[in-house]
Amino acid sequence: MINLYGLTLQKLESLMLEEKQSKFRAKQLFTWIYEKGVTNFDDMSDISKSFRDVLKEKYCLEKPAIFTKQEASDGTVKLLLEMKDGAKVETVLMRYNYGNVICVSSQVGCNMGCSFCASGLLKKQRNLESHEMVGEILVMNDLLKSANEKITHVVVMGTGEPFDNYDNVIDFVRIINDQKALAIGARHITVSTCGIPDKIRKYGQEGLQINLAISLHAPNNELRSKLMKVNRAYPLEELIPAVKDYIDHAGRRVTYEYIMLKGVNDSLEHARQLCELIKPTYAYINLIPYNDVLENGYHRADSETVHAFMDYCLKHGVQTTIRKEFGTDIDAACGQLRAKQEGKL
């Protein structure tokens, strides 16, 4: 059974041609699926009975099931979703003043092995399919429907490394961005990577106006390799030129994410090195208050230290912001996603 939620309009059009249908059928199906929210082929009244039977036999429209739901005092919602094979992933809704932001997981577990991150404590079991990522948004939209709201912004910053699941993530982005599907504007979608140079370059050539965020977290190789295993394979002298190529091709500014870890990467000397390092790239810095993960011994930098770091970067001409926090009382904050209910931790 092919899950239609995982097909871009272009792929659905080719499929319709294979089914000896007109290409237009694909647009018709998209309207039923996304605009009208129909999940049962028999409700698609302008599609012939014989083709509806074909659809029922070979295709499905299945969304993940809600295994648990937690709501924080600030309105943040964290869902543990269960996929058809029993795999479970978390997805988080954050209510910013400018819209409803969903933080989407891209893999079940993660193999990148960043030493500060809780998600990576659960090794990768598999990639998520594009229909499962689309499903994360559809399930959240179903919850928001009663309040007459919907998801307006998407960040692929949940569990997993999106560029370790490149093709599915790109299909996912194309589907949610499609005017005939969820119509989420490209500038409202951000993919965050730990820094895989060839995929960063490829992403720049997709012709998408999607935002790119790079998890940097350290301004030199020695420290970055300690914090992020991926830096041993792709050190800064490979990462930064790839980001530069991305910017040249896509014409888009990038954001560097930088977790502030007390006594580890938070000094003004680190800020100096950071500004120097990213100079060749057209970029913002987003400083992330670290959320303590019990097992690893890292701690959040003091607020004054974070502000001094930000002031240094601002004075040196780099636009810098501090990430707003959500859902801390339900472990829904950055890096805290992990399927605790699985009993693995």
Ligand code: SAH
């Ligand atoms: N693999 C991708 C996306 C998932 S991680 C990436 O590395 O970008 C999303 C962001 O959360 C990354 O910047 C990651 O470094 C950060 N993060 C991980 N653990 C964190 C923690 N405990 N506190 C704050 N941010 C964390």
